Amino acid sequence: MKRNAGSLVLVAVFLSLVSTAESVAQTNTIVIPAGTPEDHDLQAISNEPDAAKKLALYLDFVQKYASNPAAVAYGDWQISQAYQSAGDLSKALDYGDKALVGSPLNLDILVSQASLAQQAKSDAKLLNYAAKGGEVCHSIGKEPKLEGMTDEAFKQQVADEKNAAKNSCNFLESAGFNVIAGEDNAKNRMADIEKFSAAFPDSVFQDQVSSYAMYTLGPGQLNDQARLFAYGEKTLASNPNSLPALLLLAGSYVDDAKPGSIGKAMSYSQKAITVANADAPDADKSRKLSAGVAHSIVGYAYIKQDKTAAAIPELKMAVGLLKGQDEQQYSVALYRLGFAYAKLSKVSEAREVLTEAVKIPGPVQAMSQDLLTKVNAARAKGK
Numbered sequence: 613m614k615r616n617a618g619s620l621v622l623v624a625v626f627l628s629l630v631s632t633a634e635s636v637a638q639t640n641t642i643v644i645p646a647g648t649p650e651d652h653d654l655q656a657i658s659n660e661p662d663a664a665k666k667l668a669l670y671l672d673f674v675q676k677y678a679s680n681p682a683a684v685a686y687g688d689w690q691i692s693q694a695y696q697s698a699g700d701l702s703k704a705l706d707y708g709d710k711a712l713v714g715s716p717l718n719l720d721i722l723v724s725q726a727s728l729a730q731q732a733k734s735d736a737k738l739l740n741y742a743a744k745g746g747e748v749c750h751s752i753g754k755e756p757k758l759e760g761m762t763d764e765a766f767k768q769q770v771a772d773e774k775n776a777a778k779n780s781c782n783f784l785e786s787a788g789f790n791v792i793a794g795e796d797n798a799k800n801r802m803a804d805i806e807k808f809s810a811a812f813p814d815s816v817f818q819d820q821v822s823s824y825a826m827y828t829l830g831p832g833q834l835n836d837q838a839r840l841f842a843y844g845e846k847t848l849a850s851n852p853n854s855l856p857a858l859l860l861l862a863g864s865y866v867d868d869a870k871p872g873s874i875g876k877a878m879s880y881s882q883k884a885i886t887v888a889n890a891d892a893p894d895a896d897k898s899r900k901l902s903a904g905v906a907h908s909i910v911g912y913a914y915i916k917q918d919k920t921a922a923a924i925p926e927l928k929m930a931v932g933l934l935k936g937q938d939e940q941q942y943s944v945a946l947y948r949l950g951f952a953y954a955k956l957s958k959v960s961e962a963r964e965v966l967t968e969a970v971k972i973p974g975p976v977q978a979m980s981q982d983l984l985t986k987v988n989a990a991r992a993k994g995k
Contacts, residue, residue: 640715642686650683667694685714701732719780735791742788746811749781789817798833826860855902858884881906904933908945943972959991
């Protein structure tokens with residue numbers, strides 16, 4: 613008989629987060645053989661009702677069995693939880709880190725540490741634990757098949773391993789993403805994104821993370837266009853239908869002065885229109901918004917190519933899709949449409965859409981008002 617320390621119930625705050633399954637092949641589980649002196653001492657400690665005395669007994673335990681890495685790791689983990697219960701989060705984190713030294717791939721301990729880091733409001737530590745956990749989760753099922761094991765048995769083992777780790781992996785992935793979403797500093801956010809993406813390459817938050825990355829690398833943040841293009845292309849290499857990547861690359865290339873950039877902007881925008889499929893019966897608000905932005909970029913690209921007549925149908929489509937969906941993107945499309953009409957001397961049409969655009973507060977409002985003033989002047993002169 614063995615005592616599987618990895619399957620012992622954690623303190624109440626972790627009960628809904630941690631798997632209580634047997635050890636999985638690519639993770640660590642602390643095992644204390646039943647009947648050993650370590651096992652007897654642990655049973656005695658668990659029967660101690662006084663929290664302070666129990667903590668002292670665990671401290672003695674790790675000293676007494678210092679030559680047994682599994683016993684020390686388990687003892688340090690229990691000390692961590694005892695300090696957490698006492699409200700000393702700093703010491704709880706320190707002892708949890710000691711436990712990870714002895715059992716570095718233990719998802720239960722990584723979840724404990726991530727939860728502690730959340731309580732301590734230490735986003736840097738939280739992301740480190742989440743990223744380490746992500747590496748462990750991503751490795752599950754990738755161990756070689758044991759000699760003599762059938763394919764069916766191996767397939768079942770992998771399924772069992774993933775199921776056992778599912779709750780822990782989901783928690784760590786969500787916790788890591790929340791760090792990215794809550795980070796205000798652009799440089800720190802990008803570092804978090806890179807760490808998270810490496811640990812969770814197939815994350816369910818992949819599109820959101822890509823959006824944060826390209827926003828962070830774009831104008832007004834890090835303004836690192838070369839890095840933005842590289843990240844976007846890398847994202848599309850793994851997920852060719854990523855609407856955030858397609859739109860942000862299109863929007864960046866359309867303003868890039870290098871030869872060929874306008875063509876790339878058109879290509880990415882048209883791909884986004886196809887992927888969004890806004891006319892489909894099941895198209896939701898997000899897909900319609902994406903299609904609207906893509907049509908707006910195509911129209912803008914036509915304007916920059918002096919193909920203004922071709923821009924107007926695209927921009928009218930954009931205005932129709934964006935109205936009531938996103939006020940700022942709607943105002944951008946209105947301004948571009950007004951500009952196209954003005955360039956073709958369609959003064960009445962330009963005046964109509966620009967009058968709508970100037971009602972919308974935001975970065976395009978002043979530009980719309982300036983263009984409207986010029987259009988009104990041209991209209992008065994025409995009279």
